Amino acid sequence: MTQTNPLHLTGNRKGFGPGLTAVTRYDDANEPTGLGLAVLNLKAGENYRETTPVETAFLLMAGEATVTAGNQQVPFARKSLFDDSPSCVHLPAGAELRIEAKTASEFTVYRSANKKPFAPRFFLPEDTKDEHRGQGQVGGACLRLVRTIFDRTNADPNAELVLGEVVTLPGRWSSYPPHHHPQPEIYHYRFTHPQGYGHAELGEDVLKIKQYDTVKILTGNDHAQTAAPGYGMYYAWVIRHLPDNPYTVPEFTEEHRWTMEKNATVWHPKGLKNA
Secondary structure (H helix, E strand, O other): OOOOOEEEEOOOOOOOOEEEEEEEEEOOOOOOOOOEEEEEEEEOOOOOEEEEOEEEEEEEEEEEEEEOOOOOEEEEOOOOOOOOOOOOEOOOOEEEEEEEEOOOOOEEEEEEOOOOOOOOEEOOOOOOOOOOEEEOHHHHHHOOEEEEOOOOOOOOOOEEEEEEEEEEEOOEEEEOOOOOOOOOOEEEEEEOOOOOOEEEEEOOOOOOOOEOOOEEEOOOOOEEEOOOOOEEEEEEEEEEEEEEEEEHHHHOOHHHHHHEEOOOOOOOOOOOOOO
């Protein structure tokens, strides 16, 4: 398949091999987001060690592992991206990390060039609850589960990354209404079925998203999403604060803001029930 949009990365649709696989690199002069994304796959019984070169976060996608950092040893476990809250460790540059995989385990890894000091911190499932965002909005068409793992409200002021997850319900929308922000962002996708798919708006472009795809979101690009009926769509999202311009909340596109109003009137065919 020919990739037509350089911001839509489709080269990993067959999955990720063992070890650490880079998707984007924070230290690539041609990387417009300034963000690194990688996937780490470990076999049962395998150990992984790293001295973090820059600010880094390891987010468990599946499996059971013991993660050691900052004199803390913490068990991680996750069976389902869709049903289980996340376990994550957020590290400064120069931190010593060890992961001992109890079962086959997968992590996504996020980096920025930030080398400012802060203490390593663990975020466990009890720290991140599902936010039922969009509930009661436009007939329930954009109800989704949002999990903000860390941002300016709970991370060290020296941190540059913001990290979270969204679960888009089958046939529904997320990141809606369309919104944008000046800070660069990356979405990395998974589906409840390997053949699952959805669509992502990137400015005026519409991308067909499949398993293991990644999308880079640049300044000012609206980025609403939708999942095909029958398929739940997960994406991890990572944002990089800009100097003197940290990410707080997005700006919703003016023409679609009305859909956020509590009593917004949405057309529905007369007499049609159970739609």
